[in-house]
Amino acid sequence: RIPLLIDTDPGVDDALALLMAFNDPRHELVGLTIAAGNVGLEHTVRNALKLCEVCGVDAPVYAGAAAPLLHPSPDAGYVHGRDGFGDVGYDAPARAVEAEHAALAILRLSHEHAGKLLLVALGPLTNIALALKLDPTLPERVARFVVMGGAVTCRGNITPAAEFNIYFDPEAAHIVFEAFPHIDLADWEAVIAHGFLHDEVERWLQADSARARFYQRISEKTRLWSADRRGDHWHAADALAMAYALDPDGATEVLDRALAIELDGRHGRGATIVDWRGEGGEAARVSILMRYDQARFEGLIQAALAAI
Numbered sequence: 001r002i003p004l005l006i007d008t009d010p011g012v013d014d015a016l017a018l019l020m021a022f023n024d025p026r027h028e029l030v031g032l033t034i035a036a037g038n039v040g041l042e043h044t045v046r047n048a049l050k051l052c053e054v055c056g057v058d059a060p061v062y063a064g065a066a067a068p069l070l071h072p073s074p075d076a077g078y079v080h081g082r083d084g085f086g087d088v089g090y091d092a093p094a095r096a097v098e099a100e101h102a103a104l105a106i107l108r109l110s111h112e113h114a115g116k117l118l119l120v121a122l123g124p125l126t127n128i129a130l131a132l133k134l135d136p137t138l139p140e141r142v143a144r145f146v147v148m149g150g151a152v153t154c155r156g157n158i159t160p161a162a163e164f165n166i167y168f169d170p171e172a173a174h175i176v177f178e179a180f181p182h183i184d185l186a187d188w189e190a191v192i193a194h195g196f197l198h199d200e201v202e203r204w205l206q207a208d209s210a211r212a213r214f215y216q217r218i219s220e221k222t223r224l225w226s227a228d229r230r231g232d233h234w235h236a237a238d239a240l241a242m243a244y245a246l247d248p249d250g251a252t253e254v255l256d257r258a259l260a261i262e263l264d265g266r267h268g269r270g271a272t273i274v275d276w277r278g279e280g281g282e283a284a285r286v287s288i289l290m291r292y293d294q295a296r297f298e299g300l301i302q303a304a305l306a307a308i
């Protein structure tokens, strides 16, 4: 089985992506490293522990960065709930977080699974940037790196130009995108092209499983927010990245391009600038997911929710 390490900031769509990973027999989850992002670190860690508990998954959970590298950034509690899981007041998880810092765990696990590791980043890239600063050889040991982030034609979701994960910590994203020789990217614009009808999601959530029942509860608030703001379709960004990670054959269109992170600018901070014409002289090191088989994507989600 392929060793899988997920860096995440749960987060309602992170939770759906994690359910997909928990349900995949081809991958072995070796750890969850947690950052602040959607909400503060105390919540993202607690949410990860709780989700593992509900699902009977014993993968270790490591706490990492509580803030971006340089500049404080507002969270997304207005989307995911103040606690990141819809403020449903779930019972405290019985399990505890590991003592090791997430950045150190990433490095250790990269050695233990050198050349085989699938690394998936579903939140701001702070933990991975810290790991890279401690040991710049990290990319040599990662077999594949999948990132959810960016808005490749600058139609962002947090500013007009930028997507949340990159905007939250642009300096970290810059470090990470400069360091890895190759990144598979699921950006916000691909997410918008792969929404689900709200009624359909409701139907999936009726599955007779503890996972579906828990997910129904924690996602209700954000689905209502989304229906109000974004119309008929619900968009689960991290779930698309996870589909690309777990089942890359479902990708039907991928474009290889050079990509840079904008750090400055009054309007552009956190934007992902793609050299679409390929004339900038930089190597095309990012494989941008443009289209994924929608039926296959929905099948992965339904199966993850229905799993016992």
Ligand code: BDR
Pocket: 011, 012, 013, 014, 038, 076, 079, 122, 123, 148, 157, 163, 164, 165, 188, 237, 238
């Ligand atoms: C990304 O930002 C977060 O709010 C989601 O969890 C996802 O990772 C989408 O822009």
Ligand code: CA
Pocket: 008, 009, 010, 011, 013, 014, 037, 038, 122, 123, 238
């Ligand atoms: Ca996320």
